[in-house]
Amino acid sequence: MKTTHLKPADPQWILVDAEGQNLGRLSTKIATILRGKHRASFSPHQLCGDHVIVINAEKLFFHPTKHRRKIYVKHTGYLGHLKTWSLKEMIEKKPTEMIEKAVKGMLPKNRLSKQMLKRLHVYAGPEHQHEAQKPQPLTAAK
8 A cells, every 4th residue: 555645735824804703613714724624635644734814813703691601721730820811801911812722722632733833823903914925815604
């Protein structure tokens, strides 16, 4: 049996506007693009995904009760140092980290996941610094 090795295609730059989008649906779309599953030349052991630029991360849509019920948790490793943030606090302080955490949870847990996450660029507002790469806009389902 022969092993086929595909030549990795040049990664494209894709622009996603997160305004009014649902976090879960948006992050699944982003995860499939980062992984490269939208291409015909997908190979699970190669880095064949595209770069994704997400703008307006602070304007995601959430159900009103989720603002106080959803909690992000982090433990530093020291006794008594369990840090918790509500969704409302995350939107105010770190709006880009919500999308990064959601996408990270949807990527495979292997060596390629760090390289895939490096291709994710999230910005809180409408401005980004990747105009030179000429990103193509992507329309995500609401």
